[in-house]
Amino acid sequence: MNLARTLSLGFLSLVASGVIAGAASAETPFQAHHPRQAEVLSRDRHERAVIRAEGRDHVIGRAREHRLLVADRRVAHRDHVLARANGGFITHREQRTLNRDESRVDRRIGG
Numbered sequence: 001m002n003l004a005r006t007l008s009l010g011f012l013s014l015v016a017s018g019v020i021a022g023a024a025s026a027e028t029p030f031q032a033h034h035p036r037q038a039e040v041l042s043r044d045r046h047e048r049a050v051i052r053a054e055g056r057d058h059v060i061g062r063a064r065e066h067r068l069l070v071a072d073r074r075v076a077h078r079d080h081v082l083a084r085a086n087g088g089f090i091t092h093r094e095q096r097t098l099n100r101d102e103s104r105v106d107r108r109i110g111g
Helices: 003-025 029-033 035-056 062-085 092-110
Strands: none
């Protein structure tokens, strides 16, 4: 495993623990009223940051970075569409689906 990937995985685990702690404390009114959506969007922001960092560090090429960002934006867009259709919330099933899609993008980043 190369150094960049090791650092990325370490950073992911650190952020994941922060996301769990942040979701539990519900720091903002949005997070308090929309915890599922806040968790999905937080993960989405983190994924974008990782993609951009790996692109900036030349771990991945520009075309691959673009494709990954498009896939990641697609997940965020689906989150917004689902929330609008459901009165501002996403269901537990929708959260699982969105998280599964984020995991697929995450696997594409690493390999």
